[in-house]
Amino acid sequence: MFAAENGLKGDPRLQAISQAIRVVPHFPKPGIMFQDITTLLLDHKAFKDTVDIFVDRYRDMGISVVAGVEARGFMFGPSIALAIGAKFVPLRKPRKLPGEVISEAYVLEYGTDCLEMHVGAVQPGERALVIDDLVATGGTLSAAISLLERVGAEVIECACVIGLPEVKLNYFCFDVLPGQCYWKWTFGIRMMLFDKCISFRDNAGLMESHSISSWSHAK
Amino acid sequence: MSAYGDEDPRIQGIKTKIRVVPNFPKPGIMFQDITTLLLDPKAFKDTIDLFVERYKGKNISVVAGIEARGFIFGPPIALAIGAKFVPLRKPRKLPGEVISEEYILEYGRDCLEMHVGAVEPGERALVVDDLIATGGTLCAAMNLLERVGAEIVECACLIELPELQGRGRLNGKPLYVLVEYQ
Numbered sequence: 001m002f003a004a005e006n007g008l009k010g011d012p013r014l015q016a017i018s019q020a021i022r023v024v025p026h027f028p029k030p031g032i033m034f035q036d037i038t039t040l041l042l043d044h045k046a047f048k049d050t051v052d053i054f055v056d057r058y059r060d061m062g063i064s065v066v067a068g069v070e071a072r073g074f075m076f077g078p079s080i081a082l083a084i085g086a087k088f089v090p091l092r093k094p095r096k097l098p099g100e101v102i103s104e105a106y107v108l109e110y111g112t113d114c115l116e117m118h119v120g121a122v123q124p125g126e127r128a129l130v131i132d133d134l135v136a137t138g139g140t141l142s143a144a145i146s147l148l149e150r151v152g153a154e155v156i157e158c159a160c161v162i163g164l165p166e167v168k169l170n171y172f173c174f175d176v177l178p179g180q181c182y183w184k185w186t187f188g189i190r191m192m193l194f195d196k197c198i199s200f201r202d203n204a205g206l207m208e209s210h211s212i213s214s215w216s217h218a219k
Numbered sequence: 220m221s222a223y224g225d226e227d228p229r230i231q232g233i234k235t236k237i238r239v240v241p242n243f244p245k246p247g248i249m250f251q252d253i254t255t256l257l258l259d260p261k262a263f264k265d266t267i268d269l270f271v272e273r274y275k276g277k278n279i280s281v282v283a284g285i286e287a288r289g290f291i292f293g294p295p296i297a298l299a300i301g302a303k304f305v306p307l308r309k310p311r312k313l314p315g316e317v318i319s320e321e322y323i324l325e326y327g328r329d330c331l332e333m334h335v336g337a338v339e340p341g342e343r344a345l346v347v348d349d350l351i352a353t354g355g356t357l358c359a360a361m362n363l364l365e366r367v368g369a370e371i372v373e374c375a376c377l378i379e380l381p382e383l384q385g386r387g388r389l390n391g392k393p394l395y396v397l398v399e400y401q
Contacts, residue, residue: 024314034314041304048298074290082264082295088257098240098250118254
């Protein structure tokens, strides 16, 4: 679900946050409209509002783990973790974490990649939040959820600053209806996302195809 | 200077939370792992608080964090002191126009990039990373900021490896660390 449909409709902060995000065409390759959150980080008020909105939502949910996906998940996750009194767990590309790790492979447009988490970072029964800057196909988030569930944690929600609604998310079996900014949620995993639909469509311009291959997102 | 001599009572708690992993990423290296610190909300909060207390009210408008562990500590500091956060990244990660600074590794070279337009001339900047070893990466970070006309106020790290003498390689810029690993 998007924040605008989840009690934050008309919240003046949402528009400023959305406008602070820059779209860079043809990065990392032709056809991809890259959603650049670094411009949001340059706007102190908008960045603070982003974190505050997540914190307000999650502070009373008994969440003890905030897991952030490398590298842009690291920019948002720790501040949320600190504010809600949770631990922060980095989910990293292979061979970055020292010591014993568990790994989860996931599918890219071409080939596969892998996400790792430290053994012992998360205990069975912990309530977890997964953070990333953006969800496209959901492949990375799916791997993140798997890592946490494999050690017995309960993933309460995935939270992203940006959701790209015009993509069919095979991993989560979401049905995305063109023209509507909502996702059906399945397997009890819900998505809390900021409303990026309108400004995204304005920038999308020539995007016609909804194929997954258009939305591979560089990390 | 480091906080070690002053011994704020929070420092000892922070030091005990840092895990040393031998022979990572290769034999002979004792890797300073800060992820165990992040698992302790109080120790993580104390870490951020120590930096925020030092830098609040110093008119710092930019916190630049070095990929990737600088991304964990930099943003909370930036948010608390009212500054923007600027990620300094490995090549080809930042979209749009960037400036690049090369630096020397033990074997070969690497490169750090910053967005054009992220930092304005005259801005006062803090550079944050989890650890300083030889100082090569921090030096590249400072160069990027100075090339666009920013003023480096200080470099801030959790951990220093004094034997590697990075402190002396920062072109005279001050360094503040919480913990030294001997």
